[in-house]
Amino acid sequence: MSTTAIDVHAGHHHPKGVWPWIMRWVTTTNHKDIGTLYLTFSLVMLFVGGALAWVIRAELWEPGMQFVQPHVFNQMTTVHALVMVFAAIMPAFAGFANWMIPMLIGAPDMALPRLNNWSFWLLPFATGLLILTFFLPGGAPAAGWTMYPPLVLQQGASLPFSIFAVHLLGLSSIMASINIIVTIMNMRAPGMSLMKMPMFCWTWLITAYLIIIAMPVLAGAVTMLLTDQFFGTSFFSAAGGGDPVMYQHIFWFFGHPEVYIIILPAFGIISQVIPAFSRKPLFGYAAMVYATAAIAFLSLIVWAHHMFTVGMPLGGQLFFMLSTMLIAIPTGVKVFNWTATMWRGSLTFETPMLFALGFLFMFTIGGFSGLMLAIAPADFQYHDSYFVVAHFHYVLVPGALFGAFAGAYYWLPKWTGVMYDEKLGRWHFWLSTIFVNLTFFPQHFLGLAGMPRRIPDYAVQFADFNMMSSIGAFGFGAAQLLFVWIVIKAVRGKGEKAADKPWEGAEGLEWTVPSPAPHHTFDTPPVIK
Amino acid sequence: MKRHRELTFKLALMCVGMFGFGFALVPLYDVFCEITGLGGRTAGEAQQVTENVDYDRTVRVEFVGSLASGAPWEFRPTQSHMIVHPGKLYETHYFARNLTGRPLVGQATPSVSPGIAAKHFKKVHCFCFTQQEFEPHEGREMQVLFMVDPDLPEHIDTVTLGYTFFALDQRS
Numbered sequence: 001m002s003t004t005a006i007d008v009h010a011g012h013h014h015p016k017g018v019w020p021w022i023m024r025w026v027t028t029t030n031h032k033d034i035g036t037l038y039l040t041f042s043l044v045m046l047f048v049g050g051a052l053a054w055v056i057r058a059e060l061w062e063p064g065m066q067f068v069q070p071h072v073f074n075q076m077t078t079v080h081a082l083v084m085v086f087a088a089i090m091p092a093f094a095g096f097a098n099w100m101i102p103m104l105i106g107a108p109d110m111a112l113p114r115l116n117n118w119s120f121w122l123l124p125f126a127t128g129l130l131i132l133t134f135f136l137p138g139g140a141p142a143a144g145w146t147m148y149p150p151l152v153l154q155q156g157a158s159l160p161f162s163i164f165a166v167h168l169l170g171l172s173s174i175m176a177s178i179n180i181i182v183t184i185m186n187m188r189a190p191g192m193s194l195m196k197m198p199m200f201c202w203t204w205l206i207t208a209y210l211i212i213i214a215m216p217v218l219a220g221a222v223t224m225l226l227t228d229q230f231f232g233t234s235f236f237s238a239a240g241g242g243d244p245v246m247y248q249h250i251f252w253f254f255g256h257p258e259v260y261i262i263i264l265p266a267f268g269i270i271s272q273v274i275p276a277f278s279r280k281p282l283f284g285y286a287a288m289v290y291a292t293a294a295i296a297f298l299s300l301i302v303w304a305h306h307m308f309t310v311g312m313p314l315g316g317q318l319f320f321m322l323s324t325m326l327i328a329i330p331t332g333v334k335v336f337n338w339t340a341t342m343w344r345g346s347l348t349f350e351t352p353m354l355f356a357l358g359f360l361f362m363f364t365i366g367g368f369s370g371l372m373l374a375i376a377p378a379d380f381q382y383h384d385s386y387f388v389v390a391h392f393h394y395v396l397v398p399g400a401l402f403g404a405f406a407g408a409y410y411w412l413p414k415w416t417g418v419m420y421d422e423k424l425g426r427w428h429f430w431l432s433t434i435f436v437n438l439t440f441f442p443q444h445f446l447g448l449a450g451m452p453r454r455i456p457d458y459a460v461q462f463a464d465f466n467m468m469s470s471i472g473a474f475g476f477g478a479a480q481l482l483f484v485w486i487v488i489k490a491v492r493g494k495g496e497k498a499a500d501k502p503w504e505g506a507e508g509l510e511w512t513v514p515s516p517a518p519h520h521t522f523d524t525p526p527v528i529k
Numbered sequence: 530m531k532r533h534r535e536l537t538f539k540l541a542l543m544c545v546g547m548f549g550f551g552f553a554l555v556p557l558y559d560v561f562c563e564i565t566g567l568g569g570r571t572a573g574e575a576q577q578v579t580e581n582v583d584y585d586r587t588v589r590v591e592f593v594g595s596l597a598s599g600a601p602w603e604f605r606p607t608q609s610h611m612i613v614h615p616g617k618l619y620e621t622h623y624f625a626r627n628l629t630g631r632p633l634v635g636q637a638t639p640s641v642s643p644g645i646a647a648k649h650f651k652k653v654h655c656f657c658f659t660q661q662e663f664e665p666h667e668g669r670e671m672q673v674l675f676m677v678d679p680d681l682p683e684h685i686d687t688v689t690l691g692y693t694f695f696a697l698d699q700r701s
């Protein structure tokens with residue numbers, strides 16, 4: 001059992017009784033505790049969002065109306081997206097940031113621990129507000145997660161609730177971002193220059209800036225929706241001189257950076273995992289940093305590729321098409337560098353590496369379909385079809401989510417002090433990989449054949465691929481229960497005891513502290529050579 | 530600690546600035562649309578034109594009318610389309626009827642698609658320039674005088690003029 005740190009604090013970190021136990025978690029300002037809260041919350045939300053996806057896939061099992069009314073179906077797609085983006089994936093990476101960034105840079109905690117507590121505890125309330133709308137007259141938001149007016153303004157009682165929920169979720173991620181930037185800028189151990197930081201810190205630093213730039217713009221857009229509906233303004237109402245298309249511009253000014261807010265931390269995790277299991281340092285570290293910054297910058301000027309079909313001058317279409325394609329260059333640099341890291345490395349394929357490799361292959365598939373969508377004339381065919389659904393699920397599920405799984409398996413021994421069950425971990429990987437492809441690959445064909453997204457019923461020629469996709473979705477969801485079981489086992493200490501550095505090829509300060517990491521680490525800063 | 534506070538303050542300021550930027554996009558978008566004609570916006574007042582007819586070219590102009598949701602009107606174009614020569618002045622009408630038993634004031638907002646055609650679509654007279662007063666159950670035709678500019682890009686052979694009609698006290 002690890003050192004004195006835990007014993008010394010045993011009194012106030014493991015209190016007796018239910019109420020003190022609750023209050024310990026409610027009032028904690030410890031970065032590891034808050035990281036755990038974030039990760040647990042996001043895992044729960046993964047299943048909430050997953051349950052909604054199951055309803056969607058059950059309804060699409062065969063043509064015709066099966067289980068839910070179209071209006072309920074629309075609520076499912078809308079809330080599934082909002083929950084997965086704002087309550088599952090983003091908090092998951094915030095959890096990684098909280099747990100790992102102080103340990104990666106040799107800091108004792110996050111710079112602003114109280115703000116940290118607050119930014120987490122906003123989340124359950126914001127998400128609760130969103131989910132409670134299911135019980136309102138008219139149900140939950142049903143106009144799509146993009147909340148386009150005028151449709152969204154017709155959705156009934158849920159509108160102000162969903163807007164406040166978005167406000168709170170945005171506020172939470174903004175506060176977390178401020179905290180991360182201040183921590184990284186001010187609290188690195190002596191000798192840890194920016195260009196010596198682990199890649200995960202770099203990707204999160206850049207992500208945090210993107211959040212600060214993009215999230216307030218979303219807050220502004222939904223605030224305008226609110227005032228249009230309740231205070232007589234006409235930002236998006238043509239009747240009063242506004243323009244609904246302007247909402248799309250403002251929304252996607254946020255929306256495109258948002259996709260990089262989701263994926264960049266996953267890039268960071270992959271950049272930690274691949275070198276560890278290749279037993280080689282990351283190839284082209286500086287290039288990786290610059291590529292990440294370039295992606296972030298470009299993400300701010302490409303938003304209108306989501307709206308080629310609203311009608312744009314040729315010059316506008318060309319600009320947004322070419323700038324979007326430009327992103328493939330820094331992204332290509334990253335994929336190249338990960339591959340080059342493995343080149344002639346002595347590879348082993350433990351679960352974190354499997355997920356990292358899965359990420360590498362399948363994220364790239366999503367990247368390529370993104371390039372196809374970037375071609376403005378072709379986009380008129382793909383727009384709002386299942387091809388788009390296939391594209392963004394490839395970058396989000398075997399992309400971002402697999403990145404999170406890679407990180408979870410990689411650092412689980414450090415968090416829990418025991419090795420997770422390697423055999424089950426591999427099962428989890430292979431089942432997830434098979435089912436995720438079964439779910440989303442056929443959707444490419446559906447989209448190319450003309451099946452529109454956001455519909456509860458479809459023409460019979462789409463039946464076979466839809467059934468395949470539904471089978472995949474049920475299997476993928478069930479496979480995630482395996483992950484929960486693996487985590488519970490590790491948390492309960494069932495497993496081989498983990499060494500301080502359980503991965504032979506891993507580098508970094510987090511492996512210099514005991515496993516499990518004591519409640520307080522690096523109270524005296526480490527020396528960086 | 531002081532370093533933390535300074536940086537936190539700067540970052541918070543950046544957030545506030547970006548929140549403001551979202552709102553600044555509204556006037557920026559208007560200016561942008563006026564310059565480019567993006568969004569199908571047409572001038573809100575009568576435009577001066579000189580006839581300079583291009584008899585070698587025809588353009589199909591289609592008319593659509595729609596109602597703001599819940600507006601108590603009947604509203605439609607009197608003809609579905611016209612074949613016009615660029616540079617020549619034409620006249621068409623839209624019909625509106627007040628379906629209620631009380632006087633109503635309505636106004637129409639025009640839009641032209643494709644958006645690129647908007648600045649080449651000149652309205653010399655339009656019922657959309659002014660508010661339209663209707664007695665209970667009154668119905669009448671309202672005039673539009675328009676010209677398609679000869680500068681209309683070559684590849685455009687169809688232009689759609691649409692109006693959304695709404696009651697003035699009803700700003701949805």
Ligand SMILES: [Cu+2]
Pocket residue numbers: 255256259302303305306
């Ligand atoms: Cu985008």
